Every structure is written in C-alpha cells, then in structure tokens.
Amino acid sequence: MSVRLTACCLALSLLQGCAVIAVADATVTVAATAVKAGAAVTGMAIDVVAAGVDAVTDDDKEADPD
Numbered sequence: 001m002s003v004r005l006t007a008c009c010l011a012l013s014l015l016q017g018c019a020v021i022a023v024a025d026a027t028v029t030v031a032a033t034a035v036k037a038g039a040a041v042t043g044m045a046i047d048v049v050a051a052g053v054d055a056v057t058d059d060d061k062e063a064d065p066d
Helices: 002-056
Strands: none
Touching: none
16 A cells, blocks of 8 residues: 555656646746847847938938039
C-alpha cells in the first residue's frame, strides 16, 4: 500500500511540475512577443523620423545659383 501511495504522490508531483513549466513557457512567450512588438513600433517610429529629417534637410542643388 505504501508503494502505491508513494507512486501516486510522485506522479502527482510530476504532473504539477509539468503545469508549472507550461505556465512559465507561456509567460516567456507572451513577454517575448511584447518585446518584439515594441521593437517593431520603435523601429517604425525611427524610420518615420528619419524620413522627416531627410525631407526637411534635402539639398536642392538645382536652386543653388553657383
């Protein structure tokens, strides 16, 4: 009887460990997705600002009288 009880306790503890690992994996996946989305938004904002700076500082060599 004690062998069965020990086996059941061991099996239950392993199942709970799998659940903890699954939750931790899901948390890491969500965090990584949030970081990736934030990086994409930041990269897009930098591209927009760079395009604006290029438009404002564009050299118009044809208008130069020299």
